[in-house]
Amino acid sequence: MVRNFVSCRWAVAERFNVVVAHLMWSVLCLCMPLSVFSEEAPSFTRDIKGLLSDRCIRCHGPDAEDRHGGGEYGLRLDTFEGATEDLGGYAAIVSGNAQKSELVIRISEEDADLIMPPPEAGEPLSADEVALFRRWIDDGAKYEPHWSYTPIRRPIIPEVSNTFWPRNQIDRFILAKLETKGLVPSQEANRMTLARRLAIDLTGLPVSPEQVDEFVVDTSTDAVEQFIDTLLSHQGYGEHMARSWLDLARYADSAGYADDPPRTIWPYRDWVIGAFDNNMPFDEFTIAQLAGDLLQDATVHDAIATAFHRNTLTNNEGGTIDEEFRSVAVVDRVNTTLSTWMGTTIACAQCHDHKYDPLSQQEFFGLYAILNNTADADRKDESPLVSIPWEPLDVKRRPLEKELAAILKAVPEMKKITPKKQVQPRGEPPELRPLRKHTDTLRRKIAAVKTVTVPVMEELQDDKRRVTKLQYRGNWQDLGPVVKEHVPAVFPQPELADGQRVSRLKLAEWLVDRENPLTARVLVNRLWEQIFGIGIVSTSEEFGSQGELPSHPELLDWLACEFIDSGWDIQAIQRLIVTSATYRQSSKPTPELLEYDPENRLLACGPRVRLSAEVIRDQALAAAGLLSLKKGGPSVHPPQPNLGLKAAFGAGIDWKTSAGEDRYRRAIYTTWRRSNPYPSMATFDAPNREVCTIRRPRTNTPLQALVTLNDPVFVEAAQALARRIIRESEANVEAQATRGFRLVLTREPRPSEVERLVELYEETCAKYTTQPGAAMAMATKPRGPLPEEILKHFDGNVSEAHIHLAAWTVVGNVLLNLDEAFMCP
Template sequence: NEAPIIQVMGDKKKKKAAKISAEIAKLEMEMKSANKPDLKAFAKWEADLKPKASRWHVLMPSKMTASSGANLKADYDGSILVSGKTAETDDYNIAAKNKLKKITAIKIEALAYDKLTSGGPGRSGNFVLNEIELSSGKSKASFSNASSTYDQNKFEAASAIDGDSGNDSGWAVGGSLGKDHHIVVELDKPLEGEDLNLKLLQRYPNHALGRFRVLVTDSAAPSTALSSETIAILKKSPVKRSAAEKTKLIAVYSKTNPSIIAQTKKLADLKKQLGTVKPLTSVPIMRDLPKDKRRKTHIQLRGSYLSLGEEVSPGVPQVFGSLPQGSNPDRLAMAKWLVDRENPLTARVVANRFWENLFGVGLVLTSEEFGSQGERPSHPELLDWLAVEFMDRGWDVKKFLRLLVTSSAYRQKSHVSDEMAALDPDNRLVARGPRVRLSAEMIRDQALAVSGLLSSKMYGVPVRPPQPNLGLKAAFGGGTDWSTSSGEDKFRRGLYTSWRRSSPYPSMATFGAPNREVCTVRRGNTNTPLQALVTLNDPVYIEAAQALSRRMVEQKGTVANMIKHGFQLCLSRPPNEVETSRLIAFYDSTRSKYAADRKLAQEMATNPIGPVPKDVDIVELATLTVISNVLLNLDETLMKR
């Protein structure tokens, strides 16, 4: 996606990221407090530092390679110059003979060179040393501390030994190019062995070392890497140091403080954990351009972009009031205007749509048109009251829906007499409860829900539930093939179904789902024989019937008990005596058919859902599958009344 974008995370990942971020913030505050040193410890550190001098030995490479194929050439003084091929990332491998019995620390000098960009020490001027690895035979060194003569902001020496080789964690010297720098890395415990192998990982694009040298020491207390500036400060008497110099020295001291070192390592670990919490996806968003870069907009005469009239500025139609006073005419101002209590439309339109969703018809019949071409509301005062209630409840949709479904109007019986049907066929006067067919998505979701198959998983990419083989491959080629999703993705809510405008999901299209070529506010209700064929034969409904039959079998007991359980699941009420007797009679006739053809029974009970549960009669299960199919096709199942 092109910028600007936002990262989208699920609830679990959001909580995890928030928890880690809180730990990072807390640790950073603790580290700031720890930067105020104990004066006695600070004085001792300074006194110990002055006479300290480690014996450093240059490592003369016996073999050098670069993952990019670049040339590494060692000079007489042990310095290594990199030339030739370049790549976005590069790892240097250096083998050398160790003349010391043990190694307590390693120093890497990044050396300036006038033939490098900006004088080096990186091939492109700067470099980022993301991670240092040192080993001898099978023994791999672990590091306890790292210090350097210069650290680029957010690319400090400690980041080169934090175990994170990602491109945003490492040591760099941006801001001080064309100068020599070095990093001193102390080992947890001495490394012994004659054959040394050093690996320098450089994963930041086009930021590799151009000239460098490697040194080792066996000193019990290796000297900290100090910049020339720090050395100059140390030479001054403490009373003659400026406030800035004291702050600089405290910062250097903090890097040698064991507690700070431990906290730095923990901080790096936490940041690494935070980096592993990846978003589900990224979504492109729109952002207003700066004022000086905004395009001028003109009236297009007769709709022609070649014939421009007067320039226009952002605003809203005067009939609907004005933007909030003192606000800039931008998207935020428009959003505030939309939900302003003085706006005559927003709350009424939204309230009407929710009413339509529940009652089947809006107080304003033309929910997509509130203008001069729309109908007047059947109950203007009620619409006004609902709009005010919606705003007073903080535009809370759940609270508003609860208000509607607990109202006396909604809880009325949906039974209609001949007289009421003649006087008010569309129930505009709300003299009875709503009686409407479920939407295309709801019909499928309901079948999956009562059968126990519906997945409650939220968010993510679109899924492809089963659909009939419509011969699309033969007609249009392989590009239109539908690869059915697996696992619980087969049974996710209709909201997540992948949609092609040229080839919409068949069962939903049959039940009147719009093709999405244009925005559809109000769906039309259709009633065709094809809809019955969908719920009888579509693979989704067959599998739902098979799953429902298995829920019925779990009841055990008599046939009547199993049928009543399935009936209750589908219709949310028990069957009456007539309904029960008819279903039992149908059960008996169907069972006789499958008892005579067990192969047919096997097909009905298992395809596509899978094997029969243990200790379940295949004939009984196939028969109950047919009963379930009938229940899922009942008018009362498909209608809300």
């Protein structure tokens, strides 16, 4: 009905009162909750659980200390047994009979002394909410298990009326729901829009205008699929995918706390990038990071992967107790593991049983026990460590070792010589003394070429294993009974042989077991969120009872089944999503659709998402032609504003700006300091990574505009973009404006847009003609003097070149700051 009203073109002869009647019904449909006028029976999960949680559970939930009313142990409304308990001839809920249910009587009460919830606890339930409780109880008051704890089963593909629109099964789930709402999908986005959308979503980098033009004119039936495969194999794919995983892993190049000293852990970052580039199956990806050291025939790369849980903070301040902060690190590992793989917040169970989910403190420390027997112990040396080969150091070391080996082979007597404080034998042949001096120098040089070492996980030997005890109120010194390794009972249990304990390896295998109800759901939801900006479950960090319900639960389970059956193939799921008609829709909603579904939860149009901090920076450098595609290696220090910030207490990392191409590396290689994050990243909502971050917020503040207008990286990008415009365009202003526009936004500009850019350019040229000093500064600082290849376009006239380049720099700055430049279209 709503859609019919929105889409109809009413005939002129239609009577006015009919229009008004339809209008009133449409407004009513939009304003009333679906369950109020739907004939569908109320659902505990969809309709009742949230009301109980918001209005009742605080006083009638699992926490015995806060529980009121009822019998000897208080009234519980979070379980069927508690809610239906005989309280002496009456019960809070009488299944099938709302009229006799004390809960309904009390929430319907008008007396302030009798009504529930009491006035001091909040607003009373509305008439509609009371009606929901009545209908639910009359229908049997069924307490359903929480949806995300139920087994994943492949759902039936829904039937749809419009059989021409779907490109794959995803579309049938989306369209089926649209049709129930009387909505239709949006038209398909044009090729230029689709090219930019795909490139940003899969690589985090824009495609060149030439690549877009080639894609646009490709008439082959699988042109889009080929373009997608090209992007999935692009060298930027792994770097882009790794960004969100490093948020989960709380990856940083410093150890945290007040001193925040440097930490060499970049090989783990490179391992993650390589894993995504090689499309490592997610089950293998999981096991390597949680228990790579426990694998049979484990390699150095397996050891590096375990640095996932060495990203915890360490405290080297004087007077701290190592065991206290080791315990803090283990707690963080428990929280991070369940958040990352199961979308479950278990942190409150460190101190007490979870108030909303079936997770006890005993179970928290069962997980703690699994992770409590690694050799690390909050030590300053970060041990245990593993040495890794790194080509730049090997290049330095190899010729020295080769020269030394040649000398020792030619003069065997030199083999007896030790490099440090040796006692020279009497009567040594004088001709050997210079050679000995040289071999000593070679040995010192070889020793000076330090190896790269990475902190890793390493299991303690059986005779050194720690005994885990429950910590009362989470206090590491207030210990209770011994707790053995185990996982929460609400989930299927791992298979164990007699006497076998739940090791880290068993934990990792359990997380990616087919019967685990959460891992596959959580991961496909996260992949969906990365592309559409919001997950099928919008609270991607919370799949427990306090999280939101999935907008398309059957689609979520279908994707989870596809993920598992594909062999945990991440790219297979991404390919499914981006080849769907749902993804390929235009992202421009009608005003009516925007009002009806402002968050685009029904997906009647395509995604339009604000870019991440890293992509905003990388895109500016790419458009300017500055971006270095060099992969891997130690983190770099690109330019940042001179804010007068120094390392805390002299023990951190003072910022020494990198030289050469390291100034222009992708943002993922930027040094990540926890105490002082890179300013432009923090401004665009990047976390400091002290803890696991599942979902970044998306804010919109004036500070962001100040960054992209004035930050030295963006100013230099605008200057380089101006030079690129001159270098790559014909010698007419319209062509130059068009080139600049396409380098930043990919698409062809409209004539009005070209006209406005030309006006800005000419106005700015006129201004700088009278201000040669300002023109030179705008054209060259911080980028540097104009090169000869630019000056030749102005017949060597430096002043004229400064004026025109300054004007194009202003235009470039405007282009880089357009709203469209910050969005994935």
